Amino acid sequence: MTNIIEARSVTKKVALGKDNELHILKDVNLEVEEGEFVSVMGPSGSGKSTLLYNISGMDRITSGSVKIKGGEIGSLKEEELAKIRLETMGFIFQDINLLKNLSLIDNVMFPALVSTDADKNVVNQKAKELMKMTGIEKLADHTITQGSGGQLQRVGICRALINDPAIIFGDEPTGALDSNSTEEIMSILAEINKDGTTIVLVTHDIKVAAKTERILVMADGNIVSQKKMRKYDAQRDDSKEREESIMKWLIENGL
Numbered sequence: 001m002t003n004i005i006e007a008r009s010v011t012k013k014v015a016l017g018k019d020n021e022l023h024i025l026k027d028v029n030l031e032v033e034e035g036e037f038v039s040v041m042g043p044s045g046s047g048k049s050t051l052l053y054n055i056s057g058m059d060r061i062t063s064g065s066v067k068i069k070g071g072e073i074g075s076l077k078e079e080e081l082a083k084i085r086l087e088t089m090g091f092i093f094q095d096i097n098l099l100k101n102l103s104l105i106d107n108v109m110f111p112a113l114v115s116t117d118a119d120k121n122v123v124n125q126k127a128k129e130l131m132k133m134t135g136i137e138k139l140a141d142h143t144i145t146q147g148s149g150g151q152l153q154r155v156g157i158c159r160a161l162i163n164d165p166a167i168i169f170g171d172e173p174t175g176a177l178d179s180n181s182t183e184e185i186m187s188i189l190a191e192i193n194k195d196g197t198t199i200v201l202v203t204h205d206i207k208v209a210a211k212t213e214r215i216l217v218m219a220d221g222n223i224v225s226q227k228k229m230r231k232y233d234a235q236r237d238d239s240k241e242r243e244e245s246i247m248k249w250l251i252e253n254g255l
């Protein structure tokens with residue numbers, strides 16, 4: 001299997017005032033295989049979001065190396081990095097950040113229209129297909145005030161998928177959703193992953209982690225433990241067993 005993400009000895013420090021700095025990531029090593037579905041758990045402040053932003057090139061590492069599809073991203077100029085982010089990655093956040101003055105379908109289309117000289121009709125067709133796939137096609141012409149949290153998060157997923165990214169990064173994508181919407185969003189992500197898209201999610205929710213196939217646990221700026229599981233298959237209906245086994249593992253490892 002090919003590694004789509006390779007992070008070596010990654011550190012991240014931020015300046016706190018004149019003579020003080022915070023060491024957030026401490027020599028982190030991580031490999032993610034093409035097509036993998038990975039979740040990152042760990043206590044608040046352990047560095048999960050910082051890891052996500054630094055391996056996706058949304059933020060700059062202090063030292064070490066991050067390769068995406070074999071190419072080092074640390075040394076890239078801002079425009080080159082932005083191009084790689086736009087063409088290779090999709091991002092889903094807890095706070096969906098949709099543009100208020102655009103319809104939902106225009107929000108979905110936005111990353112495709114800013115990135116390339118793509119044909120608007122082709123992009124529109126693709127956006128419609130994605131909205132159909134996630135069950136929100138009827139909301140295409142609505143605005144963001146007319147959707148529920150779960151519906152808007154589906155818009156966020158469609159927007160993340162519009163450029164056919166190889167990797168989707170999610171920072172607590174279900175953090176603001178109720179358990180039904182969380183289940184629905186995770187089913188959609190599991191389907192997307194089944195089709196070959198690599199997914200890396202930060203989550204506090206065992207139910208979310210149970211739908212992934214590898215759980216990384218962070219503590220104090222490093223990955224301290226990990227658990228590999230069979231890829232989730234909705235047909236098997238074994239979510240409960242997966243959740244219990246994760247819970248047991250977390251407790252046994254003092255996490």
Ligand SMILES: Nc1ncnc2c1ncn2[C@@H]1O[C@H](COP(=O)(O)OP(=O)(O)OP(=O)(O)O)[C@@H](O)[C@H]1O
Nearest residue numbers: 014022024042043044045046047048049050051202
């Ligand atoms: N730009 C920054 N400036 C100063 N401190 C920062 C910065 N970014 C992150 N931190 C601090 O680094 C630590 C790790 O933050 P991070 O958001 O990565 O943690 P997390 O594990 O994702 O936490 P949570 O689960 O609460 O979201 C925290 O103590 C945070 O306050």
